[in-house]
Amino acid sequence: MARKGNMITLTSGDGAEILCYHAKAEGARKGGLVLIMEIFGVTAHIKDLCDDYAARGYDVLSPQLYDRQVKDFQATYAQEDIQKSLELRAANPYENTVLDAQMCIDKLRADGNAKVFITGYCYGGTVSWVAACRAEGLDAASCYYGGAIKDYIGETPKCPTICHFGEKDKGIPMEDVRRIEAAHPEVKVYVYDADHGFNSDRRNNYDKASAELALKRTLALFDGA
Numbered sequence: 001m002a003r004k005g006n007m008i009t010l011t012s013g014d015g016a017e018i019l020c021y022h023a024k025a026e027g028a029r030k031g032g033l034v035l036i037m038e039i040f041g042v043t044a045h046i047k048d049l050c051d052d053y054a055a056r057g058y059d060v061l062s063p064q065l066y067d068r069q070v071k072d073f074q075a076t077y078a079q080e081d082i083q084k085s086l087e088l089r090a091a092n093p094y095e096n097t098v099l100d101a102q103m104c105i106d107k108l109r110a111d112g113n114a115k116v117f118i119t120g121y122c123y124g125g126t127v128s129w130v131a132a133c134r135a136e137g138l139d140a141a142s143c144y145y146g147g148a149i150k151d152y153i154g155e156t157p158k159c160p161t162i163c164h165f166g167e168k169d170k171g172i173p174m175e176d177v178r179r180i181e182a183a184h185p186e187v188k189v190y191v192y193d194a195d196h197g198f199n200s201d202r203r204n205n206y207d208k209a210s211a212e213l214a215l216k217r218t219l220a221l222f223d224g225a
Helices: 044-055 079-090 094-110 123-134 174-183 208-224
Strands: 006-011 017-023 031-036 058-063 116-121 140-144 161-166 188-192
Touching (some): 006 094, 017 044, 017 094, 058 094, 094 116, 116 123, 116 208, 123 140, 161 174, 174 188, 188 208
Parallel strands (some): 031 058, 116 140, 140 161, 161 188
16 A cells, blocks of 8 residues: 655754654644654554554654664564664653654644644653653643653643553553552543553554554544644
8 A cells, every 4th residue: 555655854953854754634634743653663554653644634744763873763573673672762862852743843833733743652652741741832642651651750741641551561560550640630541451562553462442442532632632
C-alpha cells in the first residue's frame, strides 16, 4: 500500500535538522497531531499510525528524535537493535525531544491547524507527557505506556491529558501507574488487560481490543479539546 506521507526536514530549536514523516489530513481537517515514535525510530509501523490518523482528518508530523546522533535511524525488534535503540535513547536528553515536539507544533500551527495534539508510544509516551508539561500550543495529549513518566511525576501537563497502561506490563509496575494517578487526579489513567506495546500490531504483545479502545478514547479526547 502506498504511503500517504513523505519525509520532510524541519529545524529544531537548537538548530538541529530533524527529519519528520508528514502525512497530510484527508477530508475535513480536525487539527494537527505530533506522533512520537517508540525507541525504534520512525519505522514503517509509526508511518502506518500516521497514515491512519491522516485518514481520520489529522495533519500528522512524526519527528526522528535520534537525528542528532544517527540520521533516520530505524530498528527491528532483534535484540541487537533493541540494545542500540536503548543506547540512543539514553544519550538523547528529554530537553531535545521537547524542542523537536515544539518544532512540530509550530509547523502544524503555521500550516493553519487551529488545534494541535500529541500522542506517543513507549518512549514516545513519556516524550508526550514531558511535552504536554513543557511545550506551548498543545490542546491535548494521549500518552501510551510511557515507562519514564514516573520520573516526571512532579511536572503537570498544561493541556488535557490521558495515559494508557497495560496491567500485564512487567516493565511498568502497577504501583508506578497508581502513583501517577494519585499525583495527577486531573489526568485520566486507563489500565488495559494487556502487556507493554499492546498498540503495535508488529509485536507479540499486540492486543486488538485494547488498541481499539485506547484509540477510541484518544479520538474522544481530541474531539472534545
